[in-house]
Amino acid sequence: xxxxxxxxxxxxxxxxxxxxxxxxxxxxxxxxxxxxxxxxxxxxxxxxxxxxxxxxxxxxxxxxxxxxxxxxxxxxxxxxxxxxxxxxxxxxxxxxxxxxxxxxxxxxxxxxxxxxxxxxxxxxxxxxxxxxxxxxxxxxxxxxxxxxxxxxxxxxxxxxxxxxxxxxxxxxxxxxxxxxxxxxxxxxxxxxxxxxxxxxxxxxxxxxxxxxxxxxxxxxxxxxxxxxxxxxxxxxxxxxxxxxxxxxxxxxxxxxxxxxxxxxxxxxxxxxxxxxxxxxxxxxxxxxxxxxxxxxxxxxxxxxxxxxxxxxxxxxxxxxxxxxxxxxxxxxxxxxxxxxxxxxxxxxxxxxxxxxxxxxxxxxxxxxxxxxxxxxxxxxxxxxxxxxxxxxxxxxxxxxxxxxx
Amino acid sequence: xxxxxxxxxxxxxxxxxxxxxxxxxxxxxxxxxxxxxxxxxxxxxxxxxxxxxxxxxxxxxxxxxxxxxxxxxxxxxxxxxxxxxxxxxxxxxxxxxxxxxxxxxxxxxxxxxxxxxxxxxxxxxxxxxxxxxxxxxxxxxxxxxxxxxxxxxxxxxxxxxxxxxxxxxxxxxxxxxxxxxxxxxxxxxxxxxxxxxxxxxxxxxxxxxxxxxxxxxxxxxxxxxxxxxxxxxxxxxxxxxxxxxxxxxxxxxxxxxxxx
Numbered sequence: 253x254x255x256x257x258x259x260x261x262x263x264x265x266x267x268x269x270x271x272x273x274x275x276x277x278x279x280x281x282x283x284x285x286x287x288x289x290x291x292x293x294x295x296x297x298x299x300x301x302x303x304x305x306x307x308x309x310x311x312x313x314x315x316x317x318x319x320x321x322x323x324x325x326x327x328x329x330x331x332x333x334x335x336x337x338x339x340x341x342x343x344x345x346x347x348x349x350x351x352x353x354x355x356x357x358x359x360x361x362x363x364x365x366x367x368x369x370x371x372x373x374x375x376x377x378x379x380x381x382x383x384x385x386x387x388x389x390x391x392x393x394x395x396x397x398x399x400x401x402x403x404x405x406x407x408x409x410x411x412x413x414x415x416x417x418x419x420x421x422x423x424x425x426x427x428x429x430x431x432x433x434x435x436x437x438x439x440x441x442x443x444x445x446x447x448x449x450x451x452x453x454x455x456x457x458x459x460x461x462x463x464x465x466x467x468x469x470x471x472x473x474x475x476x477x478x479x480x481x482x483x484x485x486x487x488x489x490x491x492x493x494x495x496x497x498x499x500x501x502x503x504x505x506x507x508x509x510x511x512x513x514x515x516x517x518x519x520x521x522x523x524x525x526x527x528x529x530x531x532x533x534x535x536x537x538x539x540x541x542x543x544x545x546x547x548x549x550x551x552x553x554x555x556x557x558x559x560x561x562x563x564x565x566x567x568x569x570x571x572x573x574x575x576x577x578x579x580x581x582x583x584x585x586x587x588x589x590x591x592x593x594x595x596x597x598x599x600x601x602x603x604x605x606x607x608x609x610x611x612x613x614x615x616x617x618x619x620x621x622x623x624x625x626x627x628x629x630x631x632x633x634x635x636x637x638x639x640x641x642x643x644x645x646x647x648x649x650x651x652x653x654x655x656x657x
Numbered sequence: 658x659x660x661x662x663x664x665x666x667x668x669x670x671x672x673x674x675x676x677x678x679x680x681x682x683x684x685x686x687x688x689x690x691x692x693x694x695x696x697x698x699x700x701x702x703x704x705x706x707x708x709x710x711x712x713x714x715x716x717x718x719x720x721x722x723x724x725x726x727x728x729x730x731x732x733x734x735x736x737x738x739x740x741x742x743x744x745x746x747x748x749x750x751x752x753x754x755x756x757x758x759x760x761x762x763x764x765x766x767x768x769x770x771x772x773x774x775x776x777x778x779x780x781x782x783x784x785x786x787x788x789x790x791x792x793x794x795x796x797x798x799x800x801x802x803x804x805x806x807x808x809x810x811x812x813x814x815x816x817x818x819x820x821x822x823x824x825x826x827x828x829x830x831x832x833x834x835x836x837x838x839x840x841x842x843x844x845x846x847x848x849x850x851x852x853x854x855x856x857x858x859x860x861x862x863x864x865x866x867x868x869x870x871x872x873x874x875x876x877x878x879x880x881x882x883x884x885x886x887x888x889x890x891x892x893x894x895x896x897x898x899x900x901x902x903x904x905x906x907x908x909x910x911x912x913x914x915x916x917x
Contacts, residue, residue, distance in 0.1 A: 645863050645911040645914060646911060646913075647702055647865055648702075648909035648910055649701050649702060650701055650702055650704045650907060650908075651697070652909070653907075654785055654907075655783065656781050656782070656784070
């Protein structure tokens, strides 16, 4: 859309201050063209209707050997300044309806579209000026009238995404990095989002943060590896944690354990009631006896830890056998019994429910098998078949049967 | 001037209960022959047609044809204020924007009147053609209500299959399949318990349970319900209102989706 057309269609709101620079940028015109069209329009408007326009001019000249730039309001002031300055020249800067009640646009605003075109210099069509939410009255023309460069914009990310799919991840990273570096504003970042969606999230993260500090860069380089393996090894990590805690609780302290773990360990021991048993030479025996008590106690966590420890120490076959033995032992103990042991612990031996150990020892394979049977039970094959076989029907409308009066 | 008086408010209460679930608003068209209401539900799947004959009222006067658009929920609220044995009188002036509903106790000791604002409703009236139905089933209204309620637990749709042996209501869903067969009764002592099938040719049609259940809200109005079916034609569920008129529900059948 041309400026002339926009003016005729009243798309430019002169209630707010309209900067000539905006018009130049919006309609890709030279100053001369824009100025002429605007002046003609203003004159026509002032003649046809009682509307008065307030103009501002940018004046440039020399004042006492100093270069002066200033913006003056109205023709009177302009003449005054022109007489004041040597080698003076002026250009129309902004126009607005005189006495306009709406808030003005920012007075100073940088130009992004340079009128002087350098040879072999491509325009950056994607970069748009940030107005900080203040409208300057220039309505954006419809998308159809936008220059071809901006039209192609939406298709670009898709191409990018396709390319990224084909290329190996390392190259993708570098490409993504290049694109993010190219686009400066946050607006351009969001525009590129569809392309980023297609690639894995970890890579987007890495690319986005790479221009930041070097230390962060290193961090994010490492991060994707852990995150990629995270999903597959959640279960392993969980079991490892259990193993760690069980080791700290019951086995002798290993050299690998950190300070924090040691603290935790001590805390747990305090809770149990004996502070420095582990330091004693017969610590292992004591720990074993403690384990025995914990098995009998109410605490739900401890049996898990115990079993986890066993997993660590013994091969699976042995473990199964032992589990069976323990199960049989547990079942035998049928009544609750509370007593004070040699170390002064109050021990409550609870009657074991046979279900609990079964739950505890259920291996992943049996669990999945159980799940499978459960799902089978939920939907009998015959029922699902019959549901599938029933023909699909749609509800008719009463208006299709009766005619309107 | 329009004035219609009914001996028992309970009849009007039942009528409102029978239609207010399907229709939010409706236009009562009053003429010297009586009161008629015709309206589709919001989804345009079913149509309600109510006819109250003028001779069924204790007193009926309608000088000019009058259309009274009413919010049926509001009217039901007003009717709840009446005792079942009260006389009820509806009054409206020509071109009035309100209707007055008056309740009088049997001994005239208590008289209460309620004024309700009328609405300008832009509702379409449909021309219902005279149709020869292949199957007409008359059965106890309570039985039909029970069947609809029971089958709604199995599926959203009910298949009604009418043959010379009887009428079969079926529903099939995730839970399983349900079939209820009703055979024509030979001889019954009570007429209201009879199942009578008048069949020209067998028909099998599928209907939405939801609407059938909404229709059964009219069960208190009548002991018997009449189901009229014909292939590719809406089902008619008719409840007679003794000495006053009838309420007919038309329900578009579900049709096989050939696209899928």
